[in-house]
Each structure stands twice: as structure tokens, then as C-alpha cells.
Amino acid sequence: MKKNLLLAGLLTTFSLVAKSQVGINTSNPQGIFNIDGLKNNPTTGVPTAVQATDDLVVTPNGNLGLGLIAPGTTLDVNGAITNRETALAVAGNAVTIPANVSQVQLTGAATATVTITAPVPPNAGQRIIVYNNTTGGFGAALGGVTIPNGKALEYVYSNSGWRSTDGGSVGATPVNLYTADGTLTGNRTVTQGANTLTFTGTQINAFSVDGSTLSVDAANDRVGLGTTTPDTKLTISTPDNSFGVNHTNGIVNLKTFIGGGVASLGTTTANDLRFITNNTQKMTVTSGGNVGVGTVTPTNKLVVTGANAQPSALGTASTNATFRVDGNTNHALDFGTYTNSPFGSYISSQNKTSTTGLPLVLNPVGGNVGVGTNAPDNSALLDLTATNRGFLLPRVSLTSMTDGTTVPSPAKGLMVYNSNTALTPYGEGLYVNSGTSGAPSWDKLSPQKSDFILSAVVFAAASAPVDQAATGNPPAPAVIDNINIGLSTTVTVPPNSTAKILMTYNVPMGTYPAGATSGNTNVAGYFGIRFLKDGVEAPEGSRKYAIPYANSGSHMMSVTGNFTETVVNNGSSPLNIVYTLNGYMENTETAVRFNMWASSGDNFNWGKGSLTGTVFAKPN
Numbered sequence: 001m002k003k004n005l006l007l008a009g010l011l012t013t014f015s016l017v018a019k020s021q022v023g024i025n026t027s028n029p030q031g032i033f034n035i036d037g038l039k040n041n042p043t044t045g046v047p048t049a050v051q052a053t054d055d056l057v058v059t060p061n062g063n064l065g066l067g068l069i070a071p072g073t074t075l076d077v078n079g080a081i082t083n084r085e086t087a088l089a090v091a092g093n094a095v096t097i098p099a100n101v102s103q104v105q106l107t108g109a110a111t112a113t114v115t116i117t118a119p120v121p122p123n124a125g126q127r128i129i130v131y132n133n134t135t136g137g138f139g140a141a142l143g144g145v146t147i148p149n150g151k152a153l154e155y156v157y158s159n160s161g162w163r164s165t166d167g168g169s170v171g172a173t174p175v176n177l178y179t180a181d182g183t184l185t186g187n188r189t190v191t192q193g194a195n196t197l198t199f200t201g202t203q204i205n206a207f208s209v210d211g212s213t214l215s216v217d218a219a220n221d222r223v224g225l226g227t228t229t230p231d232t233k234l235t236i237s238t239p240d241n242s243f244g245v246n247h248t249n250g251i252v253n254l255k256t257f258i259g260g261g262v263a264s265l266g267t268t269t270a271n272d273l274r275f276i277t278n279n280t281q282k283m284t285v286t287s288g289g290n291v292g293v294g295t296v297t298p299t300n301k302l303v304v305t306g307a308n309a310q311p312s313a314l315g316t317a318s319t320n321a322t323f324r325v326d327g328n329t330n331h332a333l334d335f336g337t338y339t340n341s342p343f344g345s346y347i348s349s350q351n352k353t354s355t356t357g358l359p360l361v362l363n364p365v366g367g368n369v370g371v372g373t374n375a376p377d378n379s380a381l382l383d384l385t386a387t388n389r390g391f392l393l394p395r396v397s398l399t400s401m402t403d404g405t406t407v408p409s410p411a412k413g414l415m416v417y418n419s420n421t422a423l424t425p426y427g428e429g430l431y432v433n434s435g436t437s438g439a440p441s442w443d444k445l446s447p448q449k450s451d452f453i454l455s456a457v458v459f460a461a462a463s464a465p466v467d468q469a470a471t472g473n474p475p476a477p478a479v480i481d482n483i484n485i486g487l488s489t490t491v492t493v494p495p496n497s498t499a500k501i502l503m504t505y506n507v508p509m510g511t512y513p514a515g516a517t518s519g520n521t522n523v524a525g526y527f528g529i530r531f532l533k534d535g536v537e538a539p540e541g542s543r544k545y546a547i548p549y550a551n552s553g554s555h556m557m558s559v560t561g562n563f564t565e566t567v568v569n570n571g572s573s574p575l576n577i578v579y580t581l582n583g584y585m586e587n588t589e590t591a592v593r594f595n596m597w598a599s600s601g602d603n604f605n606w607g608k609g610s611l612t613g614t615v616f617a618k619p620n
Helices: 002-013
Strands: 014-016 022-024 033-036 055-058 064-066 075-077 085-089 094-096 103-107 114-117 127-132 140-142 145-147 152-158 161-164 207-209 214-217 222-225 234-236 273-277 280-285 291-293 302-304 323-326 331-337 345-351 369-371 382-384 415-418 429-433 442-444 453-461 466-468 479-493 497-511 526-533 543-546 556-569 575-586 592-594 610-619
Touching: 085 094, 127 140, 127 145, 145 152, 453 479, 466 479, 466 575, 479 497, 479 610, 497 526, 497 575, 526 556, 543 556, 556 575, 575 592, 575 610
Parallel strands: 022 033, 064 075, 085 103, 094 114, 103 127, 114 140, 222 234, 291 302, 369 382
Antiparallel strands: 014 022, 033 055, 055 064, 127 152, 140 145, 152 161, 207 214, 214 222, 273 280, 280 291, 323 331, 331 345, 415 429, 429 442, 453 610, 466 592, 479 575, 497 556, 497 592, 497 610, 526 543, 526 575
């Protein structure tokens, strides 16, 4: 019974036809050997492509087909082919692929490029796929071709070596964009459409065109034109001293918007920054921080260079000045240099629309002003300092002492120099308005030419007594009139002036000691003062007194006198006059003492000799 069942099953499974074909699960084999996996082939005719997807067919020419009934090659597969993967852990940056595997995955940690060793297959043409899944970011090399980390590469064994399927050879890196340089054989176009093209990198010169023509610094997020080492977001380096933006007509705008920051334009080395119009340099900022307009070599923080020119006339909108601070429509502040002798410079408050002059105000909110000094005195609003110059007031010609026309509405306290010599009563000179702007009253400042004012007081005082011996007895006269008692002084008359001089003196003198002559107790004779001007006696100032007779003791008296004269000095230099007092003695029988009794201690009410001069002067 069992034999019958087995035979029936074999007959059902196998179909042997007269053509020497074998069919399994089909009575209609399509080749010399045909297996119908799903038993869905028709009993006659040709199976459909769908029915053939589960078939295995061997044709008479030896081709094997899987999933199809008419294989065109030795092995023709309609469907996916799976190579079972073998995981291999690297050790010491090396790994060996065992025999009889078709796909491996490299795992483990790598600290350098992994060296792969693969067996020699029994026949050429064997293939193997290697996936580099190691950690550390390093490649893995087989047959001289490196598999990048995270990538897979297929090899085929041919001509005694494992060769990558991208065309590489033993010991050589495959030629492609990622492994070798190359040359375009023609123009190429990349059509992106709505897709993006992104390059990433970490190197300084990560992407470049023709060396330094264009360089992308991916390490610092910078772009260089003409340089491979840009130091800013955009660095432009040129072989000459310029770079530019060329355009045809229109306007070129250089704009920046910095939210909460600043925008900078300048140089990063010790070189000047210059601005050019019409191909001519017009403004310069030097490496030292000086700014020049009209010059490329400014010597100070701001230098504006222009042409020398006279100030513009009032009512002129344009300016001849080198530098202008422009206000509203009718006024400006001009700075310039004169073109005419004596040259120099000017500052002008310019009225551009009218011939009316405008004020120029210094320190309008306070402070003082110095001319000729860098430290004006704090007590002075205006400090003029010079050793060979003076202050020249405005010169006007007043017509009267109440003139309110020559200087319209003069302020009280206004000072002018009147050049009108015929002004009554004082003529030319300095005048100040002591009245109001509506009712002026001009006063000439002293001195007035018709008034004498105190010019000087000179004084000389005796410092010691002066003794003179007796001159002899009468009747023979004996006179000494040039006794130097040390009293002299100098009076100075100013140039081009007239002086009234008053000289006064008081000189104590007397006989001493008492009883000058043996046997004669009477004291007699004369003494006095000779008054000299420049060494010549002026008799009107001299005095002589008789010594009164007396029987004993010394005799004292004070000789006083004065001298007055008027001296006219028409010269341009001061005139010095020396006034001197000399002692005088005649027929004295005893010594005489002048000036004082003693230089120290008691003077017995004698007092001390003195000479005083008082000088009053006025201009000629």
C-alpha cells in the first residue's frame, strides 16, 4: 500500500515528457529543468511573467533563470539578490576578511586608517562588499583604495588583486571628484531648479577658484577676493593700490545696517585711508589719525587746504574761504587765509543775503579770552599779552561831548579814541561815555592836556650827622660852601611834557661843642644851605643864617627853604634833574654839625635833615 502511495506522489510531482524535460510542480516544463514553486503555471502554453516569478528554469544552453522562464545569461535573476553580511571588529587598526564571504561590516574603534587583508579566492571574478562602520572617523584601505568612514565599496578579484568596482587598480586611488584632480573636457551646467547646492568644510581655504581669486575660509566664516587668508567677513586684496565698483551711470550705494552695533570703514595696517572723486584724492585719514581735506599729508588732527583768497563780500552766498561752517539760509562762519599783503588769516561771520554785518561771539556761555597767552588771567574777561605791542581802540571823530551820531546809540561805558583835535575842550584822546545810549556824555580820560597831575614825589633823608671844623675869626672872612651833607635826589620829567617841580628841605644845624675858642665864650659866624640844580647853585633856594652870640653851650636852629620851577621837556626821552643840598659856613669860631645831633640815641630835639620833591606834569 505504501509503495502505491509513493509512486502516486512521484507521478504527481514529477512530469517526464518525451522531450527529456523534467518539471517539478508542473506538467508543462519550460526548459530541460523547471520548478514551479507556487504550482501556478498553466498545463499548456507559456506562463505569464507574473506566474514565472516563482519559477526556476534551466535552459538547454545551460542558462539558469530565477523568477523568469527565458534567462538570457548564465544566471539571470528577476528579483533581489541578498549577500549575507559578516560583522568584523577591527583590532589595532587592522582586520582580516575570512574566505567564502561576500559582504562584511567593519566595526569597532579606529585611531588611524584601517588596513584590510582579504583572502585570495579560488577563481577570479569573486566579489566582496566592504562597509566601513568604524568609529573615529578614519578610512579603511583594501587593495590601495580607501573606503571613507561611513561608506561601502564593492571589490572584484581580477588579475591577481582586489580592485574597486569604480575603476581603480591595485595600489591606486579611484579617479573621481572626491579622490583625484581632473580636467573638464567641455562646458558644464548644473541645473539646480528648486534644489540647493551646499558645501561644508572646516579648513581656512576650504573652497577656492584659481588660487586666491576667490577663497572661502570655512574655519572662520570669511570670504577672500585676491587672498586665501581673509581676516574679515569680506577681504579684498589687489595687486595695485585700488579696488573699485564700476557702473554705467546711475547711483552706487554702499549701505549697512547694524542693529545695536557699529559699522567700520578703514585699514587694518599702518596705512592711510584716502577718498577720491574724479580720480583725484580729496580727503585723507592717516595711520596716525590725522584728517586732511585737500591734502594727503595732514600734520594735525584736521587740516583743510584751499587757496588763499580775500573774504567774501557781505550779501554773497558763495565763499572764498577755505573752510565754512554753514548755518541757515542767511549766515555762515568762514575761515580763510588772505591772498594780499600782509597776508595772515581771518575768521568771518558772513551774512549771505544782506550787507548788514553779523556778530562773531567768543565764549557766549562764559569763560574768558586770551590773546598772546595760553593762560588768561581769571580776573580778566579779555587778557591781551605782549611785550612790544599795545591795544588799539577804534578811532572815531567825535563832533561834540554829547555826540550820539558818530557812534549810534553808544552803550554806557563805551570807550573810543577820538581823533578830532578840534573837539572842545580837550581835543584828541581817549573818551568814555558816562551817559546813556540815548543821551551820550563823553568824558576824556585823565590826564587832560590843560591839567597838571601829580607825577612823582621824591624824598631824601639824612642818615648821619656831618661835622665841619671852624673856619676862623673875623674880620678875615673864611667861607666853606660845598660841605657834602649827603642830601640829594633826582626828579624825572616825562617825555613830551611840562612839569611843575616843588622842592622843600629842612636841615637842623648848630655849633658844637660849646666854647670853641680858648678864652672866648662868645660864639659867632654864619651857617646855612646852598641849593644846587645839576651841580649849579640856584640862589633862590639857598639860605644863610647868623649864629646868635652866646656865652656858653651849643646853639642849634633848623634851616628850611623851598624851590619851585617849571620845566618843559619836548624830547622823546625822560629828562632827569638832580637837586642837591650843600652845607655853608662863614667866619665861625667853632665847629658846626649838620643834619642831626647823633645818628643814634638822643637827638636833643634836633630832628633829622630831609629833602623832598613834588612833581606835577601834563602832556605838551
